[in-house]
Amino acid sequence: MSTPTVTLHIPTPLRSATNDQATVNATGDTVRTALQNLVERYPDLKSNLYNDDGALRQFVNIYVDDEDIRYLDGPDTALTDGAEVSIVPSIAGGRSR
Amino acid sequence: MMGFNIAIVLHTPLRPWLREAFSMDNLPVMSGSVSSQPADATVRARPELLNAIGNTPLIPLRQIGHDLPDGVTLWVKAEHLNPGGSVKDRPARHMIEDGLRTGTYQPHHTLIDATSGNTGIAYAMIAAALNRDVALALPENASTERKAVLRAYGAELILTDPMEGTDGAQARVQELVEAHPDRYFYPDQYSNDANWQAHYDTTAPEIWTQTNERITHFVAGLGTTGTFTGVARRLKEYDGAITCIAMQPDTALHGLEGLKHLPTAHTPSIYDSSLADAQATCSTETAHTMTRRLAAEEGLLVGPSAGANVATALRHARTLHAGHVVTILCDTGTRYLSGDLWSNNA
Structure with missing residues (x-):
């Protein structure tokens, strides 16, 4: 079986790092590997998503389909082909012009 | 676009x-x-309620600032004690x-x-x-x-x-x-001059009086930018030597409610960047740690943006030999009980 391809939804504050793309495809069988794939292609995202120890920053909210990964298996949450993964900002933030 | x-x-x-x-x-x-x-x-x-807004205490941080040089005092304007629980x-x-x-x-x-x-x-x-x-x-x-x-x-x-x-x-x-x-x-707080004028007319004069006209540094995070713009503008009229430091979250994605990462957000039209003598950034993690310290060490239960202000002000105060550094406690910490701010010890 090939590695699942998923759709990542990028919040407006981060789109300057993804060439203004609101959705980006990535491959990975877990949230962790899909985000690694994303960051490899868009390195400017790294400091937004990870702390210096390489862990996901505490305030970064990731949803897989209907669910916050905090209530699933965290970064180890398994992904299937076609899953919708969203990076949802905390309340503050904004959109690049 | x-x-x-x-x-x-x-x-x-x-x-x-x-x-x-x-x-x-x-x-x-x-x-x-x-x-x-x-x-x-x-x-x-x-309503009489409107008279209860403002005239908040200015409190020195004796514990958090205990290792500051003699002659340097870190003060916080306790805006979380307003009737609505915030500077707003x-x-x-x-x-x-x-x-x-x-x-x-x-x-x-x-x-x-x-x-x-x-x-x-x-x-x-x-x-x-x-x-x-x-x-x-x-x-x-x-x-x-x-x-x-x-x-x-x-x-x-x-x-x-x-x-x-x-x-x-x-x-x-x-x-x-x-x-x-x-x-x-539609007041449009991001563009309404009455936003920054509130701080020009009330917050800044209170700080000036409460520090016995000795304030040397003012630190505030940028959200609508009303607090920074209004206070800094007035303070510089009192004394052009007062240093004003504008703080933003360190990254586009952050957990500091109310603050804006300006490079990736709309810059409010009321913002006057010429008032900022220096720019600073603060990470959400640093802000959260300081927010927990403010509650545990100073008895000040405030929100993460206040923690970011204090962490930034403390960092700057450490570089001074003398001075009175003032920052803002933006809102009450009871507004964040449902998150993991208070339970996380990281």
């Missing part, structure tokens, strides 16, 4: 939020009609009273604005005391405490797409106001 992708609207996890957001669309329009206004809306006197009581009062005075806020108007919470709570509190209607746009993922408080004051909530942050809420309000200009009083 915006290119907001329809795929997000259809995206499964966000659907419940959007359903609620859309279902709320008509509520503020309906509630703004003349007929829904109680007859006494025009005759209610200025000041600009909300100023913008509302400015609207009433100039006639742009009529009795049949519904007050509408975009707010990440604290300004909305202040609007809702004051409007309740004035017996006026309020509709507020905020991202659906605003904390449950904030939404509960807003609803308790009787505000209508227009919940917007979490993916767009507060700028999305602002865009939604602008759409509604353009569609129904006669129904709303």
